[in-house]
Amino acid sequence: MNRDKFKQRLEQEILILDGGYGTEYFKMGYGNVPGEILNIKHPEVVEALQRNYVKSGADIILTNTFNANPAKLALLGYKDLFEKINLEAVKISKRAANGKVLVFGNISSTGKFPQPLGSQNFEDAVESFRKQAEILLEAGVDGFIVETFSDIKELKAVVWGIREVTEELPLIVQMTFESNARTITGTSARIFATVFDDLDVDVIGINCSTGPEEMLDVFREVAENTSKFLSVEPNAGNPYYDGNSLFYKTSPEEFAIHVEDFINLGANIIGGCCGTGPDHIKLVHRFAKKYKPKPRNKTVKQTLSSRTIIKDVTPFTIIGERINPASRKKFQQQIIDGDFSTVLQEAEAQKHEGATVLDINLGIEKMLDFSHFQDVIRKLDKQSSLPLSMDIQTNKYLEQCLREYPGRPLINSARITPKSLERKSKLLKKYGGMLILLAMGKQIPETVDERVQLILEGIKVLEENGISRDRVFADALVLSLGANNDPEITRRTIRQLSKLGIKTVIGLSNLSFGLPDRSYLNGAFIAQCVNSGLNAAIMNSGDNFVMDNLHGSLKLKGQELCPSSKLEIDDPILKLMFTGETQILKQEIEKMLSDHTPIEISQNILGKAMEKVGNLYAKGKIYLPQLLMVNDTTQPVFDYLNSLTSESKRYKAKVVIATVEGDIHDIGKKIVGTVLKSGGFEVIDIGTDISAKKIIEAVKEYNADILGLSAMMTTTIDRIEEIAGLIKKEGIKVILVAGGASMNENLAVKFGCNGYCPNAINVVEMCEKLLRK
Amino acid sequence: MKTANILIPDKNVIMPTKKRYLFRVAMKHSTAIPKALNSVINRIYKKGLELSEPVIYWQDFPVEIENPGNDKKTSAFPIYLIPSRLEGSSSITLFASTLGSKIDQQIKQFIGEEKILEATLLDAWASESVEALNKWFDGKLRARSGKGTMRFSPGYDDLPITYNNELMTDFLKINAIVADKETGILTPKKSTICLIGWLNERGEINESR
Known part of the structure; x- marks a missing residue:
């Protein structure tokens, strides 16, 4: 479907997406077959479900290709069927749609994070998604939906992949968030929304992880930070397994209670994720179709962001x-x-x-x-x-x-020449972000008016290329005082541009280049410039005099920078661990070896520092990337210390972790492993898709104190019960802890587990508690 | 005379829109509703759904042609019980709808616990819920019998609410909903009595959703 037509439709009506697939297959008695394989082995099952969704009022059905990317299929052992599975999926959906509803190609995560959080090469990820999109496109999908992503970089990879194949079809992008509005990789809903607001996608949304009630705040956060159309697909709450069948707690009626809340917040597309079925969609349709999409304030506050940190660009x-x-x-x-x-x-x-x-x-x-x-x-x-x-x-x-x-980056910078502006416009359109626009073409204009005029011309060109002036910092150009340049020209340029509502920036340190008393000059000048309306400066934040002048000047204008959430770390070793530099950390540790034994350092210095890191993560003071980085930085130093002694390091306990047979999810388990390591546990990760027999063998071989099992899929959670049964039968003394998206506390108790771990954050505390029992 | 037909609908038919539910408490459903309040609003909606036991009791009656009075043995619906807005109907469908008594008990309990917000919201929700139920059944009747008159409840225009007791006792003949003889007030409270007049022959009610 043409993107413009799709967007016109979204202006006029709320569209309904379909509901869950995996959980419905389970209900239909096909839970033991990987969902995408049904496209080939039992296409009638997929078609029957999709027909039900059409009957329930879905305007868009999704191809049964959620896991049909090359990487996931390879893990499932169906790599050779990649093309066929995707092709058949579109055929089935088109039959079910029968020309009455739209068919969107569904693409999701490869299950491996791109580097640096995972091992996957970024461009390989792009290529994998490109291939899948190409097949889906050729088979005739009306658009694409990419959903359940928890790594923003992987989400970018899929967007690049799809847009390499087509720029003509609509694209919906959705991430999955915990109820604290962060993905497991630490990206906030606001970061997601602001980053993708710039990119070549049509709809931004959220799906999975939580039920509709918990999703409301996350959705609000997204809605307030994007001008794009909005979509939402909540789960039907959390999954429950009573030993015989799997069910989700949120009934269609309860689910539908929230439909109007989402519409009020601006939802344009509403559907369901795990646990929802045709009955949920039928009620969503009934409530949603009573309304027109709600007009939203689509002015998005300008921000710059990394994966985990977002900063408003104003006031400074x-x-x-x-x-x-x-x-x-x-x-x-x-x-x-x-x-x-x-x-x-x-x-x-x-x-x-x-x-x-x-x-x-x-x-x-x-x-x-x-x-x-x-x-x-x-x-x-x-x-x-x-x-x-x-x-x-x-x-x-x-x-x-x-x-x-x-x-969302800042591009520094573009000159006002046709070539430079064309290049930077293209980059901004494709990759998003903001731009520093220099008040210079081939040469630097001498007068204030010439600089202002040039900036206005540059902004005009950018606007013609679809880049709004909001996304621009005009650099008023600071030239060296030592070369007899007049800083007053810069200051007055700032004032004029500011009056025109254009954000300004300067490279402050240029002013005092080659002169003595740089701090005084820079400090005085930034105060003047702030008073004239300056919004940003490239400067030395380590110069306290200049920083104090800046903050003082802002305060006089009634402005204040939001206090940064500083992570106060006094421990020098901990500080080094956070730099990510193993070599430097190792050098410092080597110096300590003259006063301490390797085991003392390992146990009392590094080990304690790692515990502090684990606590910072548990308290939400640091995010997953930092935790992983500290672990990667420190682990080789632990290994080095161990190599120096025959005495083994004393751990709190030995933990064997595994993902159960039939389940290939790895990331959650690895995160739990890292957190446990940081908490002073010895962790032996025996991998994914591990049979009960092998898990029991590993527990015996390593003499594990704790066995941690992960089951992400609704079809594999009963393996945990099987393993619990074997532990009991063989009388093995081990504490069994279970986790994963499909587990819950009741189920863990029912299966005979000693503990249930809903996420990695409190796993150390829980394991310590279980060990004390 | 026959006793009333009974219809127990799926709960989803009694779900009012949030817009109407909140309108009942003079509130606009908007993004400005604070999170904590929205959470209470949703919780009460869910509570209402859990506690409701919706039932419709209904019966068709030919309209009495001669001897206006109250000869109930003829199974005809007396002229004096037909409001002027339904005049000219050849037959009447009389129905009573209720959400059951658990909602009343819960509202009472909330009030006893000084949870006035919850009580107010549940009361509003239940009122809209009964209306949603009536609207749904109204739709079913019209699908069967055609356009018909407006749906009318005693207490409006020229049919006093005090006739509720007579309509329940003598015509629908049910005791699940009781109308006070003096005041006409129904128990359970979240109940209504409605009449629709028809000019044409009636067909069958399709009881499926």
């Missing part, structure tokens, strides 16, 4: 300037050598100093290649850095960074 954006090796030979050489330790230290330091954005300039780009840019983006991402300003001159490297960047 402090762009930290120190990731720049200009005049720092050693730093430049480090970058050339692929050593980003200084980059990461500067990133962390500027964050603590109160910068809101980090400018990234890697120096002489001719000495660098793609890998440098890719690495720096990934490392900063893993460090949960501040949002980035990409001060990258070479277009191909800039594009590479934008492609890999999970957040």
Whole structure:
């Protein structure tokens, strides 16, 4: 379906999506077959379900291809059927739709996060999604929906993949959030909404994870931060398994109570996810179709973001300037050598100093290649850095960074020349973000009026290319006082642009270049500029005098920067762990070896520090990427210390973890493993799709104190009961803990587990409690 | 005379829109509703659904042609019980709808616990819920019999509410809903009595949704 027509339809009516598939197959007695394989083995089952959804009032049905990407099918052992499964899915859906409703190609996660959180190469992910989209497109889908993503970078990969295949069809993108409005990878609903607001998608939405009541706040957060159309597909609450059959608690009636709430918040498309069936959709249809879509305030506040941190650009954006090796030979050489330790230290330091954005300039780009840019983006991402300003001159490297960047970046910068504006417009349209527009063409205008005029011309070109002036910072250009330039021209340019409602920025430190008493000059000038309306500065956030002047000037205007959620870390070892630099951490640890034994360091210093990290995660002070990074940074040092001693490290307990047979989900288990390690447990991860027999063997072999089992799928949770039965039968002394999306506390008790772990956050506390019993 | 037909509908037919439910408490359903309040509103909606035991009792009657009076043995519906808005009907469908007594008890309990917000919301929800039930059954009747007159309840225009007792006792002949002889007030409280007049022959009620 043509995108414009689709959008016109969304302006006029609320559309209904279908409901769950996996849970319905389970009800229909096909729970033991991977859902997508039904397209080939039992197409009549898929078609019957989809016909029911059409009958219930769905306007859009989704192809039965949620897990039909090459990576997932390979794990399920059906790699060779990739094309056929996708083709058949579209055929089935089209038969069920019978020309009356739309058929959207459904694509979801590969199950592996792209680097840095997972092992998958980003471009491989793009290619995998591209291939699937190509097949679905050729088979005749009317549009695409990508759903249940929890890694924003993987979601970008799928958008690039689909848009490489077609720019003509509508695209709905949906992420899945916990009830705290964060994905498990730490991205907030607001970050998701603002990032995708720029991108070439038509509808932004959320699905899965929680029921409609819990989803309302998350949905509100998305709605308030995007101008795109909105979609929502809640679960029917949490799954319950009574030992015989699986059911979801939220009845169609209870589900429907919330339909009007979503419409009130601006929903354009409503459907259901896990646990919902045709009866739910029938009631959704009944309530939703009474209304027209609600008009929304579609002005989105400008922000810059990383994966986990979002910053409003007003009232002021402090762009930290120190990731720049200009005049720092050693730093430049480090970058050339692929050593980003200084980059990461500067990133962390500027964050603590109160910068809101980090400018990234890697120096002489001719000495660098793609890998440098890719690495720096990934490392900063893993460090949960501040949002980035990409001060990258070479277009191909800039594009590479934008492609890999999970957040909403600032592009630094564009000159006002046709070529520069065209290039930057293209990048902004494709990758989103904001732009610093220099008040210069081939030369720098000398007068205030000329600079203002030039900026207006530049903005006009950008607007003609679909980039609103809201997304632009005009750089009024600060030139060196030492070269007899008049700073008054800059200040007055700021004032004039500010009066015209244009945001302004300066590169503050240029003012005092080559002069003594730089702080005083910079401090005085920023105060003047703030008074004239300045909105941002690329500056040294470590200069307290300048920072105090800035904050004071803002305060005099009645403005204040939101206090940054600083992570106060006093422990020097912990600080090093957060830099992500294993080598530096190791060097510090080596110094300690003169006063401490390896086991003392491992147990009392590193171990305790890791416990603190685990606590910070449990309290929500840090997010998953930071936790994973600290673990990756520290683990080799633990290994090094262990190699120095025959004495084994003392752990709180030994935990064997596994995903049960038939289930290939890995990420949740790995996160739990990492959290347990950080909490002082020894963790042996025996993998995914592991038979009960092998799990029992591993428990015996490792003499495990705790066995942690994960079952994400509704079709595999009964394996946990099987294993619990074997433990009991063989009289094995082990504490059994279960988790995963399809588990719940009642079920865990029913199966004979000692504990249920709903998420990774409290797993350490729970295991400690169970050990004390 | 026959006793009334009984119809027990699915609960989803009694679900009012949030818009109407909140309109009953003089509130606009908007994004401005604070989260905590919206949560109570939804919780009460759910509570109402859980407690409701919706039933419709109904019966068709030919309209009395001669000897206006109250010869109930003829099974005809007396002229004096027909409001002017239904005049000219050749037959009448009389029905009583109720959500049952659990809702009343819960409202009473809320009031006893000084949970006035909850009580008010449940009361409003239940009123709209009965209306949703009536509307649904009204639709069924019209699908069977055609256009008909407006749906009318005693207490409006020229049919006093005090006739409720007579309509329940002498015509529908049920005791699940009791109308006070003096006041006409129904128990359970979330109950109504309705009449629709018809000019044409009646068909069968399709009891499925």
